[in-house]
Amino acid sequence: MPREAEPSLSERTFTLQAISEGLRLDSRKLDQFRPLELSFGDEYGVADVKLGKTRVLAKVSAEVTVPFSDRPFDGIFQITSELGPMVAPSFEVNRPTETEILLARLLEKTIRRSGALDTESLCLIAGQKCWSVRVDLHILSADGNLIDSSCLAVVAALRHFRRPDTSIEGETLTIYTAAEREPVPLSWLHSPFCTTFDFFGEDGEIVLVDTTWLEEQLRVGSVTFSLNKHGEICQISKLGGKPVEATLIIQCAQMALAKSKEFTDLVDARLAEDAKRRDKGGLMAELSAENER
Amino acid sequence: MSSEPVFVLPGDHIDPSLIPSHPKKPVRLGPGLRHVPPSDLLPTLAGQLVTDRQKNAIRVETSNGRYIPRVGELVIGTINKSASEVYFVSLSDYTAPALLPQLSFESATKKTRPILAPGALVYARVTLANKHMDAELECVSASTGKADGLGPLVGGMLFTVSVGMARLLMMPKKAQQGKVVVLDELADAGLQFETATGRNGRLWVDSDSTKTIIVVGRAIQETDQKSLGADEQRKLVKKLIKELS
Numbered sequence: 001m002p003r004e005a006e007p008s009l010s011e012r013t014f015t016l017q018a019i020s021e022g023l024r025l026d027s028r029k030l031d032q033f034r035p036l037e038l039s040f041g042d043e044y045g046v047a048d049v050k051l052g053k054t055r056v057l058a059k060v061s062a063e064v065t066v067p068f069s070d071r072p073f074d075g076i077f078q079i080t081s082e083l084g085p086m087v088a089p090s091f092e093v094n095r096p097t098e099t100e101i102l103l104a105r106l107l108e109k110t111i112r113r114s115g116a117l118d119t120e121s122l123c124l125i126a127g128q129k130c131w132s133v134r135v136d137l138h139i140l141s142a143d144g145n146l147i148d149s150s151c152l153a154v155v156a157a158l159r160h161f162r163r164p165d166t167s168i169e170g171e172t173l174t175i176y177t178a179a180e181r182e183p184v185p186l187s188w189l190h191s192p193f194c195t196t197f198d199f200f201g202e203d204g205e206i207v208l209v210d211t212t213w214l215e216e217q218l219r220v221g222s223v224t225f226s227l228n229k230h231g232e233i234c235q236i237s238k239l240g241g242k243p244v245e246a247t248l249i250i251q252c253a254q255m256a257l258a259k260s261k262e263f264t265d266l267v268d269a270r271l272a273e274d275a276k277r278r279d280k281g282g283l284m285a286e287l288s289a290e291n292e293r
Numbered sequence: 294m295s296s297e298p299v300f301v302l303p304g305d306h307i308d309p310s311l312i313p314s315h316p317k318k319p320v321r322l323g324p325g326l327r328h329v330p331p332s333d334l335l336p337t338l339a340g341q342l343v344t345d346r347q348k349n350a351i352r353v354e355t356s357n358g359r360y361i362p363r364v365g366e367l368v369i370g371t372i373n374k375s376a377s378e379v380y381f382v383s384l385s386d387y388t389a390p391a392l393l394p395q396l397s398f399e400s401a402t403k404k405t406r407p408i409l410a411p412g413a414l415v416y417a418r419v420t421l422a423n424k425h426m427d428a429e430l431e432c433v434s435a436s437t438g439k440a441d442g443l444g445p446l447v448g449g450m451l452f453t454v455s456v457g458m459a460r461l462l463m464m465p466k467k468a469q470q471g472k473v474v475v476l477d478e479l480a481d482a483g484l485q486f487e488t489a490t491g492r493n494g495r496l497w498v499d500s501d502s503t504k505t506i507i508v509v510g511r512a513i514q515e516t517d518q519k520s521l522g523a524d525e526q527r528k529l530v531k532k533l534i535k536e537l538s
Binding site: 002003005006007008009010011012013014015017021023025026027035088089090 | 371386387388410412413414446447448449450451497503504506507510511536
């Protein structure tokens, strides 16, 4: 297995020196994100997020299965992430690295355990039939800040996704194709987003957002906030690293809230654009069998 | 040689008129070409076909991809680790390291050889590059015993550029036909800096001011990634200088 690439001494000292002077290598401000691009595929449930050179693709799929016996009223919802040799030769298939495990756990906590998707609505016949929704996350290229971009991609893909419409008459379950009935969106409760803050300096007093791969290698600690636009925190994780001041954490939380609102607006705007693109002839409202809530 | 550049894809047929035919010298094949006996020439890379009638040589030039060491080229390497006699030097990420004998520095003896920590940068020349073998480097001219500017690079910052950009930067001014003017423009704008380019797509920049280093690095990287023309490069430099002040 090839070794993980490491920055040279010159890169280390210079980057840290520049950060302590308040400068970043790409001339961004310390609290500025790289240009963020979100686009949806032709199919429902494909979201592509580009953040600088980082690129993440999320694909949602659904199938009908038998629910778990201990949870007969719940559907199945899982997120799988994949970091393969395409990202860097140091990542191997079927041998998850620490980065990959932490990413998977964080997404699990942020999106699944925070109840963003109403799994009860995925149940079709209690104990017998339910929808199994699966998100496949493909990291296409990694240049730092995988967590924020992955979370955004997963949330956007799930909100974009439409599952086939179903009906139950007596004991018979009918699943309609897209030609018969317009597919329906998932029952989505809230959109949590991650924002990662990286600490630099002797006591971790300098805070950066959206770090590149090089900066990520040199940080002394990091904290990830997951929260929705209403300021409801799903999780905060600070995994090791230098201890930082409590006041700094609170400032970070404020910034995370602002960022979360920004992300929400971005996803809403892109979803609206995409809906407009698909709504040819303005017939979508009539095609939909859903009731207004 | 025709002025129109010729591009080939792997497996393409090469027009016989493009292959140099010197009366005495044998044809020399450069990288990206393969001789299929008895008399066929097939490109193995996608890129520009370059012929040198004087040397009776032909090769394919690409601007992307991983660096493959070739004898005589100047590279910037990062020391990985030190063994008893040699340093292991990485020329590009995730590839087998090249070997740099500890005695191949200017006036180095067993007692006075430079001690380089892992992560230190060296400017070196490739002396041995065979297929299926680790490449070898030197930081001293074997014939004169002088460093000629090679050796450890201290301080500064290392930027990664494409291999094609590194080639352009290392070309003599006349040969590159004014394709890269960023560095000259930056110097004309009054910035003081020092650069070293490695053929392996590395650019080392040093200056007294942190801001200058960042500006130079960004200018080169943007020129490379967006493949800017000369006029666009001048515009970019103007923009960067404005941001600086």
